[in-house]
Amino acid sequence: MRTHHRHIFMCVGPRCEPQEGRAQAVFEHMGKVIDEHPELAVKRTRTHCMVACRFEGPVVAVYPEGVWYQRVNEANAERIVHEHLLNGREVADLVFHRLGVGDTCEPGPK
Template structure:
């Protein structure tokens, strides 16, 4: 997940969402997820913060605390992407399409 600084008007908001998301993930002890942060991914056009879930390569935008809760519950726990928050999928519009498995 990116933590800004350009994607949000309120300084520190993205970092706070990142930290809260860690608590949400930790609430599921059987969930094997590596969470990491980065600065700007230059993909949001001010629609951030942006969060990417791999290995699927699902890119989410406008990730606030409510969106993070949905991504944890629906995507990470239940295995279903949160379609209304997705703005890009790996292999869709990419210049380098991954090899089929």
């Protein structure tokens, strides 16, 4: 395993994304964006349900920060890589949970 400083967990469904395979495609896209930046030492792990989809999935958790993102599509995955992983700024409008704090917003209508 390569050295890494952050670990990303991403739910690939099936409950968070009704379109089968869509969350997996986002996971793969995020990997390509990360790989474009060899200076990033990030490990990615796909998960199944993380029981957080009462919010809007797919969901991504970034550790060690413990920041959880919702509504992760290809564009939002790129924002997470560029803003959070490369520049150290959380993508505030996508954050719904922080480790040690709990949920930071109420779930939106489904």
